[in-house]
Amino acid sequence: MAGARPTIADVAREAGVSRTTVSHALNGIGKVDPRTRERVERVAAELGYRPSLRAQRLRRGEARTIGLVSSMPFAVAGGPSRLGFFMEVAAAAAESALMHGFALVLVPPVEADPPLDSLDIDGAIVVEPDADDSATKRLRDRGLPIVALGRQPGTDLPHVDLHAAAVVRLLLEHLREQGGRRIALLVGSARRHSYVDAAHEYRRFAHEHGMPELVVLAEESGGTEAGYAACADLLDRHPGVDAVCATVDAFAVGAVRALTDRGLRVPDDVMVATRYDGLRARTCEPPLTAVDLHLGQAAEGAVSVLLAEMRRGPARGEAPEVPVPPPVLVPRASSLRR
Amino acid sequence: MAGARPTIADVAREAGVSRTTVSHALNGIGKVDPRTRERVERVAAELGYRPSLRAQRLRRGEARTIGLVSSMPFAVAGGPSRLGFFMEVAAAAAESALMHGFALVLVPPVEADPPLDSLDIDGAIVVEPDADDSATKRLRDRGLPIVALGRQPGTDLPHVDLHAAAVVRLLLEHLREQGGRRIALLVGSARRHSYVDAAHEYRRFAHEHGMPELVVLAEESGGTEAGYAACADLLDRHPGVDAVCATVDAFAVGAVRALTDRGLRVPDDVMVATRYDGLRARTCEPPLTAVDLHLGQAAEGAVSVLLAEMRRGPARGEAPEVPVPPPVLVPRASSLRR
Known part of the structure; x- marks a missing residue:
């Protein structure tokens, strides 16, 4: 026995019962005499026996x-x-x-x-x-x-x-309140709710405020660089942009770099805001307005x-x-x- | 069968073999005629049968x-x-x-x-x-x-x-190079390698440079507040401290607050540095010198x-x-x- 892990057979032998009885007693199934159950439990504890989690799970049909x-x-x-x-x-x-x-x-x-x-x-x-x-x-x-x-x-x-729609509305209302009149939306090109719902809500917001619709897409897999390129492209096509709402933090960081590289000041010339309030938003220079998503x-x-x-x-x-x-x-x- | 997940019995019936043969064929164990194995594999694929991961694992004695x-x-x-x-x-x-x-x-x-x-x-x-x-x-x-x-x-x-000792030496050498002559060490009170080894190396460093040994302990469970209290206590007892090396980022953030509350400037009056380069170090005001631990x-x-x-x-x-x-x-x- 030295060093070996005790098995159900060891408990059965020591308690003088069958292995089925040990299993029933320890798992609380079937009918087991209370005194037998007590003895099995005591012997199991003395021997340091632990039932196999994996066997239990197989029996119950769950991985937990x-x-x-x-x-x-x-x-x-x-x-x-x-x-x-x-x-x-x-x-x-x-x-x-x-x-x-x-x-x-x-x-x-x-x-x-x-x-x-x-x-x-x-x-x-x-x-x-x-x-x-x-x-x-x-x-x-x-x-x-x-x-x-x-x-x-x-x-x-x-x-x-x-609540992707509510999140983008929160950001757009803030940017408008801070003086944004030509606010662009920078989203990923995948069909993800945080882009699809955001773009829909953005169009509604633009319509409500008679604002031009400036939506630019970036490839998620391009990360910061894709955000940079999309923002640079936006500035070429619409030099009057005064705010960028980027729903991916990597895109927002790229956008800040693109703006700074053109000599534009953030937030004085162009404001930037993003969705997720993580490390990137907090350590960007300047730190990015973001949203607590709970x-x-x-x-x-x-x-x-x-x-x-x-x-x-x-x-x-x-x-x-x-x-x-x-x-x-x-x-x-x-x-x-x- | 509609909607129900196919079982090994379904595969056995369809392939005209026993369940054991199905199991052996799909798991590559025992001796199975190659043509039988092929038929079993084809039937299993047609039925969309997947062997139970849990049963496989129980057999192999591993959870993966x-x-x-x-x-x-x-x-x-x-x-x-x-x-x-x-x-x-x-x-x-x-x-x-x-x-x-x-x-x-x-x-x-x-x-x-x-x-x-x-x-x-x-x-x-x-x-x-x-x-x-x-x-x-x-x-x-x-x-x-x-x-x-x-x-x-x-x-x-x-x-x-x-490498807790190397980490603390790196920080101490940096603080000394920046003009620190009375550098304190702020560590947790638990017996954790990052405290025990750090304190040992700190004492060696202090001895090498003829520097007073200023070690303060804080309770981990107290977090930022414990760091604040420990630093305040340190300043009461040793007003001449010119640097604090805190091995827990929460303690370092607390130390910065304690210093600022006393009207001391970081880093001009007292420098602060910490170990782990995480969100806390990067978003502290001022941002904290830290270590890339890889x-x-x-x-x-x-x-x-x-x-x-x-x-x-x-x-x-x-x-x-x-x-x-x-x-x-x-x-x-x-x-x-x-």
């Missing part, structure tokens, strides 16, 4: 594990800018899952295709999937319950809303919704309403003229 | 999952300051584990006791465990291979070194060491040498006088 999957390209959310949106969600979701007795497996943006098919999970949260997200498709094909954090455009996947609460909400989906099996449509507080503006030097 | 466990109190590393050291390690470790075919389960700092015993993992990385870390103890009691990221004082647990590479190294430990079973002593580059100073306004 959920996945958190990024759908953003490595260039935007991986590598040197790892400490962003996804990891902020991950920290809160992992804590929330643990408190519900579930482990959280991280599937961050990776350069190669993530090995999703070999993850033993009961369900997954996908962060801001675009309309054609392949990870979401693969997980759905496995029949797993999935919740999107941020609506997936064009599908009825259960989701926790990140990501921690949204992540906890996504865990609750997913656990509910797992209980009732894969389903479509409206997720239970999750109370994520409305977004709050965090004004900073990049857009404060007064 | 590793844990990443924080040993820091919630007050320092959890809640509003989640995006710190631990999550930077997590992002890199998750990516590295996935590339090796393992899932990474996050066990972040949680307010309650984390349910470590119910995690189905093959091994764990514990981040900077102190000498009495209870998570490490519980995981070792389960017989799991463990690797510490940052040496665990007083044990022979395999680890990846974070956490990403250290985390990847910890994954490699852990996988090696898992292959050879739990062991003690020296871990394979992991090439983490030497720490690099990131000088910022909080200590730049020249």
